[in-house]
Amino acid sequence: MANMPPMQSLPELLKKLWQRLGSMSLAIILLMILAIASVIGTVLLQNQNQTDYLQQFGPLWYWVFRSLGLFDMYHTWWFITLLGFLMVSLSSCLWRNVPKFTKEMRARKGTISARALARMKLQEQWPLTSDISIDSLQETFRSRLYGWEFKQTEENGVHYVRADKGRFQKVGYISVHSAMLIILIGGWMSVEFGFRGNMAVPEGAKGHTIEFLKGTDTATLDMPFEVRCNSFVIDFFPTGAPKEFRSNLTIIDDGKEVLTTDIIVNEPLLYKDVYIYQASFGDGGSDITFxxxxxxxxxxxxxxxxxxxxxxxxxxxxxxxxxxxxxxxxxxxxxxxxxxxxxxxxxxxxxxxxxxxxxxxxxxxxxxxxxxxxxxxxxxxxxxxxxxxxxxxxxxxxxxxxxxxxxxxxxxxxxxxxxxxxxxxxxxxxxxxxxxxxxxxxxxxxxxxxxxxxxxxxxxxxxxxxxxxxxxxxxxxDDYTHVYYTGLQLAKDPGMNVVWVGSGILVIGLCIMFYMPHRKLWLVIRPENDGITVVFAGLTNRNHMAFKQTFNDLFTQFDQDFKPKI
Amino acid sequence: MTSSTAEISFYSSMNGGRIALMRFYAYIGLALGIAGLAMYGQSGYNEDAFLYQILSMQGLIWGGTGALLGSGVAMIVSAMKPAMLQGKVAGNTVPWFDGMLLMVTLAVIAAQFEPAREFITYEDQSNLLAPSIVMTMNMLLVFSAVTYIAYLFAPAEFIGRLATGTAYLGIFAAGTALLLRWHESYLFDMEIGHAPVSNLYEVFIFMFIITAAVYLSFERRYNARAMGAFVMSIVAAGVFFGIWLDSVGQGLIKPLVPALQSYWMKIHVPMNFVGYGSFAVACGAGMAYLVRYRLEAKGGTAKVLAVFPSLEQLDQLAYKAVAVGFPAFTLATILGAAWAAEAWGGYWSWDPKETWALIVWLVYGAYLHARVSHGWHGKALAWWAVAGFLVTVFCFLGVNMYLSGLHSYGRLT
Known part of the structure; x- marks a missing residue:
């Protein structure tokens, strides 16, 4: 039994699992699985009438699809689990990398080893005579760089100036990933503590119950207030196309009329954390004389x-x-x-x-x-x-x-x-x-x-x-008395503001990540036997092409600056 | 001094240093001023006639004050910190703002040649001017695509310049046509008027502008003219689709359905197309990469290779395009969610369009992960950029054509 792998203790195994969850390959696989799974729900119309599905697919496929929850796919256990995995993966990834990144951002080594320097693709050097003052070289270097942070060190007779720009780029990385986590939490809060449903109120009548789909069934929920529809009006363009749907609503809370206002599409009403939207309309039981x-x-x-x-x-x-x-x-x-x-x-x-x-x-x-x-x-x-x-x-x-x-x-x-x-x-x-x-x-x-x-x-x-x-x-x-019903959608969404906060962080984080690359430049001045060698080197983690241009522009400038004036 | 160097030095003095910086801040001030007008202006934001609010005396005062303040701030700050003048952002962006201003001017001039009010009817829109400008744009863009392809095989500077030039002209024609169309929509009736980003036909024209502009900015900065053959071919394919759309009556100006009557439309839709357009450029770079890769594998003796950017450069350009598109697309999706929260009662309802936007986002998110953190490069990612754009095309076209949902006003009938 010599070949048996060494036994691992449970905590060790868990730790390994945790690290594996935060790995990049898993992230990519998760993103792609989510993308592919999402496609199903767009191809298969969601939340339709069950009989329509039965007719469309026949009994066998109907039952297969139904047991997989494909008719209300985005709320099935397996889809939620996928999202859960994404959250765990994000957390693990942050857990692993945040300490590393913060440490990296704080510590800026002023020196650079000859080996690291040699590995940099972008570098130029000048052999100069020793009568040029090191201070003036460093001063020129600094004056040419606008908006850079400098760190100047001397070690073993070698003078280093390190310049940094976008040092906090990793903040972008951290914010993007935390933002995703925040958005997912907000979404979970919306689903868990919020509601959304429809209410049809005929003109002159009151309503206080909303209907919504729960899985494949219809459920109802009583609102903490009543809504009366005083009138519903459609306004038309000269072309005959509808221009505006407008409901005049009165909110009745505890038997008292609290407020009366108009709502139109795109301009909902907010009352007691519940948004009331103009969603549809129809006939509210008009009197008809034949x-x-x-x-x-x-x-x-x-x-x-x-x-x-x-x-x-x-x-x-x-x-x-x-x-x-x-x-x-x-x-x-x-x-x-x-x-x-x-x-x-x-x-x-x-x-x-x-x-x-x-x-x-x-x-x-x-x-x-x-x-x-x-x-x-x-x-x-x-x-x-x-x-x-x-x-x-x-x-x-x-x-x-x-x-x-x-x-x-x-x-x-x-x-x-x-x-x-x-x-x-x-x-x-x-x-x-x-x-x-x-x-x-x-x-x-x-x-x-x-x-x-x-x-x-x-x-x-x-x-x-x-x-x-x-x-x-x-x-x-022969005659009619027309009554509309206004189709209202009522929604309470306690997770919404969390989602907006997350979204804001996400966009800012992305901008930092993409547009504020961390760029590093070094000016290393090394005394040689009969003069000094000045090395100018640069490194970036994003947008290499633009940096290469910047580097070359700077090099041309320094080349003129450093060359002894004749 | 020859005329061309004079031209270059004039150009660099206009687009560098203090002049560029002041202009840059003036434009920002102008935009902020107009936003201020919409939010705090005397009559507030008027959904029905925002174009004329901008172009009115009031708009001039708000925008002009903003522009003056902006340039003033730039002058003071740059005097205090001369090193600011070395920044590149202003110099790189200002020409595009100038272009926009020129488009507005062109549209205002073109508007003077519209038929008289009494000859304009909603029922018969054939005598309007914008469709002919769109036709001009179609020809310019297709010509440009053909010339870019010709440049691959006959890389003469003259041909390359012709291709680039016609692409620029195409952008101007497109921008002018869209602005003019905005104006024309009001000519029928003030109530009908709306920003020209309300149906597939209009956003297609918008997408040509963005795609070509993103590409041309890359061409100017990274000298990647051979990529144009691929990007402009995508645009040309779009042009033919646009012609077809027009032939089935999608090109007509129609009043907005109530769901679209919101200032969100003016923000959400263009922002989305900044994303889509950049992804198109990434796809072009990916295709160019794959072609070059094939040619090199065959022995690399093809003459075409002489003008192609290197594999590494193409790889970088595809990434750069995604880096422009991804944040824009993210922002656009968030803005869409904000609009949905205001109009439909929820920021996310798993509507097919929303879901496909998420799919696009996931695909490019995975692309970035694979590239930045996984260190993938080259062929696989080039394929990914191409495939990602196919997903994108399905998102903005396929969803409207094949799937139903809340975004059905973009539907083809």
Whole structure:
């Protein structure tokens, strides 16, 4: 058993491990592993719906990914452990090097051994006659160097001047690594003692619970105060793009209104260490009034009142209208592809799902206003219908009639009834013309509206389209009282200031490290047999190229200075 | 005295000694003055019209006072400590500040030739001037890249000067175009106006400026002209991408989404591109290193080698570029975190863009560790510089194209 390695005591082993943890190779490997691991979370969308994942990957991979925590990767034990390793490695590295560096920075040896001097790549020498005073040489050396620290020594008859610049460069190294440690600690504090979640508050309502994702579940947390949303306003650019989302909020603490203020994106509110951000918005349950246009030829209409996120059920027919969204504006680019953009607001719209016995369910987006084409011509009321329920499958359906005008609805039915009573033997266009004339007489009497010709076109159009509608009535948006909800994000982050402190130190440290290299210059004056030898040497730990230039410039100057004046 | 030595002595007297120092401090004073205007000015900082605040009488007073104070301080201090005049920082940076001032002047001149107000519409932006200046920039930069490559094979001083000259002109065209674009965005409507760092097309132009400028400063100081063939080729590739972006409508000026309406945008985005641009230069140096290495391995008889910087020099230049880029990128990421804390409710949300920024940071952090403390040099690190830039490209382009997240306003549609 002679070959067995000597046994190590536990403390010794730990010490070795500790040193190994602070080693550079481990640091590089850790950094690269962290980088590669981070990639996963950006390629795989984080914190999505579990069913979406299941659909995307199939049951096997779903379970593999889920058990590795890949759907919320940055909070898994193994990723946190990696960060922990980084912290241990940083600490070990600092532990090992800080004493060494501080010692190095304090002790400046004024002398330099001949061997060390010989190893320096940057050096020049002058053989000079002994009548030149050593003092004046040293004085010239010093006067040429601005902003350098000098140390002058004499040993065994050899005169040394050592000049240092950026002597505290190692401070940069220490600060960068401590800063990383501070930032990681700050991050840990944020996660451990902070929170971040969303709160949707309808206009006029109050909220005091935030929702957030915890792993794959949703968790809630009560805030120490209530937030009331007084109003939510969207401001638009002339182009129709949204310019500003603004919420007017009142903080209610302990039943008392404490403060009322506006918040916009990029300008949050701070109350009791909790930041309140404008994050999103949506419909806060607007009141919707539908007008139902009967398709049975009776010209009857009736109204149905409901609100967004609610359903209205018709007991007679069993039809249900489930309102999913309402939009007060619909700004669209009306230009054809390739033409200059032309944004227009198409007015309010409501989105609902219609279901009923014997009906194919459909998602419908019904606009309140009729559609006006690019020349401003009224094309009649319209809907968008998606049979799949997917918004991408919306197909526009023109109804022909402008349903916002009740007389047009009457006109259409009068026309249809006159058409059925006209003489069948007559030519079709003639029949239609006379039926329309009679219908005009019924609805308007002698006062024909100016745009009756357009109405005629729309009526003819409706004759084609309306019979194709499969529902017993068309629910159109008649009236609304719009309410937004403002989507707030509430966050408390006790680690944030720690992170800022760390960040500041990091940047300053990096600048010291990169831009204030430690440069050393020596002027060694050695008496020889019949004169003196002056050696000029330099060393730096960063940016060798620039230093080489500086060194050469200095050499040229000294060369002129030292040469005996003729 | 020949004309060229007169030129050189004029140049060195302008960019050395007291004149340079005073100018340097004047520029710092100017920047501080404008920052002061933003923070303490009469009407405060106006997100909608900061450009005109700078160019107004008020801006002139704040900036001018700053500049005068700066140069005054420099004069007094340098009189007290003459050795200060030997510092190199002022002399090295001042030409670039002069260049910026010249860009502003050029943009102001160009702005006089814009079409009349009534002919400018948001819907049809084709009659604006900046796109044609951008086109000029495209041609100059591509020409410069081609000339730099030609210089490798025909290393005549004239060709080299032509390459360098067109690269400089390209920078000026790019800067002028961007400044003019800033002005143009206000011509539609004061509300639409915003700094030209809001979409991929604009930041690409900005990146050309930074990349070329970092490279040219290296070229001037370290005589590394052969590297230009590699760096400017990267820029030229970017130019073609920019042309494509423009062709799909990304070049149009559009109003800012609410999330971007913040002074942070003017700080965070340019700072990021200082990082990206420097990494591009590091990549160019890395490529040059690898090419030279190959040629030397083949026997080193290739004529091209005569103009190439030495392997050691290229290695140093790649490191220098990273040394410029890494602190800038770190600062940019921190500024981004500060903005995120203000706009999104948290300084870090593991958004794909943030995560990729971290990945880039880790890659270059590992590069620096490998180099400085591990003593790695040469081929492996040259590869690392090239690969690091590929990661960088994915960070600022790939993330926008392939991944979704909070940075989706940079998205291609």
């Amino acid at each position: 007008k139902l246009y009967n398709m049975d030829g009776t010209a009857e209409t009736r109204t149905a009142k409901t609100s967004v996120y609610k359903s209205w059920t018709d007991e007679k027919t069993g039809i249900t209208l489930k309102v999913t969204d309402f939009k007060p504006y619909n700004v669209e680019n009306m230009a054809n592809p390739g033409e200059p953009v032309n944004f227009k607001d198409l007015g309010p719209s409501v989105i609902y799902e219609i279901r009923g016995p014997g009906l194919k369910p459909a998602k419908i987006k019904a606009y309140m206003n009729p559609f006006f084409d690019i020349k401003g011509k009224n094309m009649g009321s319209w809907l968008q219908v998606s049979l799949s329920g997917d918004k991408a499958d919306f197909q526009s359906v023109g109804l022909g009639l402008d349903l916002t005008n009740p007389q047009e609805w009457k006109l259409f039915h009068a026309f249809m009834s006159h058409l059925s009573t006209t003489d069948v033997t007559q030519e079709k266009t003639k029949r239609m013309r006379s039926a329309f004339k009679m219908a005009m007489q019924d609805v308007f009497g002698d006062e024909r509206p100016e745009n009756f010709q357009e109405m005629a076109v729309r009526t003819m159009e409706a004759m084609q389209t309306l019979p194709q509608i499969p529902w017993p009535y068309i629910p159109m948006l």
